[in-house]
Amino acid sequence: MEAFRINSGNKLHGDVTISGAKNAALPILFATILAETPLQISNVPKLNDIETTIKLLAELGAKASWSADNTIDFDASNITNCLAPYDLVKTMRASILVLGPLLARFGHAEVSLPGGCAIGARPVDLHIQGLKLMGADITVENGYIVAKNDGRLKGATIFMDAVSVTGTENLMMAAALAEGTTVIENAAREPEIVDLANFINAMGGKITGEGTDTLTIEGVESLTGADYAVMPDRIETGTFLVAAAVTGGKIRCLNTDPSSLDAVLSKLQEAGAIITTGDDWIGLEMNDKPKAVNIRTAPHPAFPTDMQAQFVTLNTIADGTATTVETIFENRFMHVPELQRMGANIKLEGNTAISVGVERLTAAQVMATDLRASASLVIAGLVASGETIVDRIYHIDRGYQHIEDKLQKLGADIKRFTIEK
Numbered sequence: 291m292e293a294f295r296i297n298s299g300n301k302l303h304g305d306v307t308i309s310g311a312k313n314a315a316l317p318i319l320f321a322t323i324l325a326e327t328p329l330q331i332s333n334v335p336k337l338n339d340i341e342t343t344i345k346l347l348a349e350l351g352a353k354a355s356w357s358a359d360n361t362i363d364f365d366a367s368n369i370t371n372c373l374a375p376y377d378l379v380k381t382m383r384a385s386i387l388v389l390g391p392l393l394a395r396f397g398h399a400e401v402s403l404p405g406g407c408a409i410g411a412r413p414v415d416l417h418i419q420g421l422k423l424m425g426a427d428i429t430v431e432n433g434y435i436v437a438k439n440d441g442r443l444k445g446a447t448i449f450m451d452a453v454s455v456t457g458t459e460n461l462m463m464a465a466a467l468a469e470g471t472t473v474i475e476n477a478a479r480e481p482e483i484v485d486l487a488n489f490i491n492a493m494g495g496k497i498t499g500e501g502t503d504t505l506t507i508e509g510v511e512s513l514t515g516a517d518y519a520v521m522p523d524r525i526e527t528g529t530f531l532v533a534a535a536v537t538g539g540k541i542r543c544l545n546t547d548p549s550s551l552d553a554v555l556s557k558l559q560e561a562g563a564i565i566t567t568g569d570d571w572i573g574l575e576m577n578d579k580p581k582a583v584n585i586r587t588a589p590h591p592a593f594p595t596d597m598q599a600q601f602v603t604l605n606t607i608a609d610g611t612a613t614t615v616e617t618i619f620e621n622r623f624m625h626v627p628e629l630q631r632m633g634a635n636i637k638l639e640g641n642t643a644i645s646v647g648v649e650r651l652t653a654a655q656v657m658a659t660d661l662r663a664s665a666s667l668v669i670a671g672l673v674a675s676g677e678t679i680v681d682r683i684y685h686i687d688r689g690y691q692h693i694e695d696k697l698q699k700l701g702a703d704i705k706r707f708t709i710e711k
């Protein structure tokens with residue numbers, strides 16, 4: 291099993307190029323199922339989750355192959371199979387995103403229920419309810435969602451009880467080919483929703499309201515190929531900015547979108563960072579020890595849950611006391627016990643972590659439990675005295691393209707190695 295060995299002491303310095311966004315690339319790759327002619331998607335990050343998606347699309351009979359660095363060619367004209375098997379779905383929850391497009395285009399989909407994961411139970415009831423409102427007949431049989439529809443789905447007004455990102459995406463993709471107009475109320479407003487809407491519209495779809503909580507989707511009879519570039523990864527950007535802030539460094543993130551990171555940048559400024567921005571870059575300079583900042587996660591445009599773990603690490607070495615409240619996932623503090631093993635002073639009370647900054651973290655062997663928890667432990671390793679080992683980094687490879695290469699270029703002492711078990 292692979293792990294990282296990290297030695298602290300170096301302030302991050304220089305430029306880092308941000309990859310395409312995992313959480314935009316995944317729905318966009320699944321939306322290619324809707325297209326009747328070939329197309330090309332660029333700025334796709336090289337990640338384990340993307341490889342899983344390519345495998346899943348191939349399993350359905352679609353062609354998906356890398357044609358250049360970060361570019362994938364697709365042809366979904368010959369899909370023959372509408373079954374997403376457990377073996378693939380269990381490794382990546384976002385596989386649930388095949389449900390809407392398969393059902394909309396072929397009137398049939400069988401998708402393994404994804405089940406819970408480290409950060410929470412993560413049900414998909416809102417995806418199913420919305421599709422039922424569009425006329426689909428859906429049952430759960432032997433751990434699979436079996437969805438059928440005679441002819442096209444029907445446009446409907448759908449109020450989502452909770453804000454769900456992939457739920458909104460599944461329903462948008464289904465509604466794109468439905469007969470009539472669908473209105474999704476209490477829709478997610480994340481930038482990745484806007485990116486998916488832009489892609490579907492580029493294929494000939496008719497979606498308006500993206501980026502607001504009411505989406506209107508006028509269904510069309512067919513969608514055709516369009517070349518599209520995935521938006522930059524706002525969470526990767528935020529992760530590098532926090533890493534630079536905790537080391538007292540000075541970096542610029544290139545090929546990114548400052549407007550997708552308002553809440554994160556404002557928290558970094560509150561922590562004492564000097565932030566500068568251009569159209570497609572963000573600079574950060576940190577000259578003092580960070581000040582502790584209170585965080586409360588909530589759907590966009592509020593503070594993203596995918597940046598919570600990284601800020602918990604920042605608070606461990608900051609001046610002062612801070613509370614971090616996680617309101618999206620019920621079990622997203624798995625990094626806390628590992629950070630405590632590195633000397634962090636954090637108390638957990640339900641969905642709140644109360645941290646008192648310490649002078650220095652101390653290195654330890656720690657275990658990554660999920661994607662962003664892994665990132666928070668890598669950041670901790672950059673400032674802990676001694677040599678930190680972060681084990682089980684397959685989690686981090688789901689969401690960060692060559693994170694160690696990018697950190698090394700910024701001056702970090704981090705190496706990947708195989709840990710003997």
Ligand SMILES: CC(=O)N[C@H]1[C@@H](OP(=O)(O)OP(=O)(O)OC[C@H]2O[C@@H](n3ccc(=O)[nH]c3=O)[C@H](O)[C@@H]2O)O[C@H](CO)[C@@H](O)[C@@H]1O
Nearest residue numbers: 313384412413414415416417452453454455456457618619
């Ligand atoms: C691939 C992808 O884009 N993943 C992101 C997506 O996950 P994902 O789309 O899975 O997260 P959701 O937005 O759906 O989850 C938000 C909350 O709604 C609940 N819920 C969701 C669906 C449902 O049918 N029923 C229900 O109760 C969830 O358990 C959770 O408590 O948004 C999360 C919240 O910003 C991010 O952390 C993930 O990185």
Ligand SMILES: C=C(OP(=O)(O)O)C(=O)O
Nearest residue numbers: 313383384596661662689
């Ligand atoms: C939780 C995340 O991803 P996923 O929904 O794919 O598990 C994430 O990107 O932080």
